[in-house]
Amino acid sequence: MYANIAFSLKLQPLTYKIPDYAPPDLIGRIVQAPLSNRLYYGLVLDTFKTPSLEMNRKGLKNIRAIQNIYHHFASESTIKFLKWLSKYYLMPIGIAIKSLFFDEAVSLITKNVLLEKNVTDIKRKNNGLKIEKEIRNIELHTIREGIKNRFYKSFLYHAPSILYEHSFLLKVLKHSSPDINGAIILVPEIWQIEKLSHMMRDLFGERLCILHSKLSKNKRREAIKKIITGSSDLIIGTRSAVFAPLKNISFISVMNEHSPSYKAEEGLRYNGRDIAVMRGYMERSVVLLSSICPSVETIYNCKLKKYTLLGKNEKHLHEINRPKIKIIDTKFVKQKGLSLSPDVLKKAQEILLKDERFLFLVNRKGYSLLICEDCDYIFRCNKCHSALIFHKRDNVMRCHHCNYDGYIPISCSECKGFNIKPLGTGDERIKEELESFFSAYPSISEKITSTELRDMDKIIPDFKPFVIGTRHYTKKYRDELFSAAYLLNIDSFLTYGFKAYERAFQEVMQISQMVKKEGVIFLQTWNPKNKIFRFIKNYDFNGFYEHELALRREFNYPPFFKIIIINIFAKKDVPKVLNDIHEITRGVQLYDIEILGPVEVPSNNKSYTKCIQILMKSRDSKKLHYGAEVIIDRLKGIKNIKVNIDVDPLKI
DNA sequence: AGCACGCCGACT
């Protein structure tokens, strides 16, 4: 008898002999097997009588034997899930095993920290929760029935505000708590765990367990221990928590389901939201996606009736008051040689006098870029070629990528001209303009603060009326802190590939959470005529989704087409590598698959300075995966390269 | 992951 064993290494499963004394239920057990010159822990995936034809072909003679056999780690459904992960994301199964907290489980199971008999189903306490006998809300009732009877169903709750989103989740948890047997609550970023976990701790006490990638090794091990022993069965965490080794999962919730943070950008490049749905399907759990601005794919899945849209009878999306949105034409502002619109500053003055708060949002720290007006050269870093940022206060040009600091040049390095001007706007420049506009106002500079929005909490105690927020893509919203917001760089969101409009729309919806309902949001753009602003202004979700889906359909983008990107990193022989890749893609011309490239793209890798990209597209996911498998297999023939595969990329 | 092997730069 033989067994295929997977190790938590970047390695496909390997075949080993099963010793005579082995128990019959070997599949899913942790075993120790020799690999190179050491013993490694691995997972038994399947067993069979004779080695496969493929192995005979390879002429593999001395198959080594399994050495030690331990307890079970994976159930049949977990193994199915692992195999699916590996196939779907085109990664060796070892990488998928790693994601499933295999190493932590091994250290617990093999060191007899827990024996199988220690693992118990503890009696669930409800902490004196009152359950309404009759649930009037039909939707809560459906969810509860699903959780109770363990059937798979996905729901989308399109929430009118973050407050609604949170309270809906709590309602579900309260109403269904007697029947919840294993649950995972996902949030996009670590800081969002805290708020929810407080509320959930009240409901579930010690059953609750926090799981995210920034936990120390020991803390993580402790969390996995609680989950494996069954003493915790309610997990709240970031995307990796979707892999929590729960025995049963009756409910999975994905908060802020549209967030790009659910996408892993290295290793197994999974999307936590998609995995939640797949895992829910395999484990027969109810999956609740929720968001104030759901992604286009999720809305499309609702239209296909794959997911059930909740709250559509409430008309709540239109009933709540939201801040007004005004569009500012950048052209008229720049004509006056300014970054900030005088009209907006008048509004800011009102707010200042009323002792309220105004938020300026810009995605650049420092003053501006520098441009030579004679030849249009933008000053760039010699090392990494990214644009240098002029910091007026420190009087330097700084590269935010590689931390290079340089003096301000007197003349252009390209044309030797002396006509160097600032280009664009960063937080320093906004502060300067505010100070000059409000120069009559006593000690105005003390009323202005500049911060990365994720650090907002730190500055709350001495909050200033004018806040200049940078890096707002890592946003930290607090409800209705501001009377107005002014988003200067909305156009930069319109460069994100096929997700551009969606990201811009979502960004404004997120900002609207930070502004008072009777407040106002200003959006400054070079393209005020762009259709997107009509949808944004009116909070017209349906109009936006219809329009966006039509565009995606027309241009063969997701959700109508599936995309796989293969990045090939090289450091030398680039023309030869490029040529080899060309030959491979030419050889794999499959019906129904579009292959774009290979084309050279910028590399962000330090040692592999060149990157060649292949983009594959198809409306048929199976065919696309097959095509990608063939290409990846053939790429193994090229030496000295590194291959990265991104299935369902968000950025293209 | 960890080990062998091979290719380059630095140096008694």
Added chain:
DNA sequence: GTCGGCGTGCTC
């Protein structure tokens, strides 16, 4: 010359 650094490839 050779020592040793790291980068690359392989493991049933």
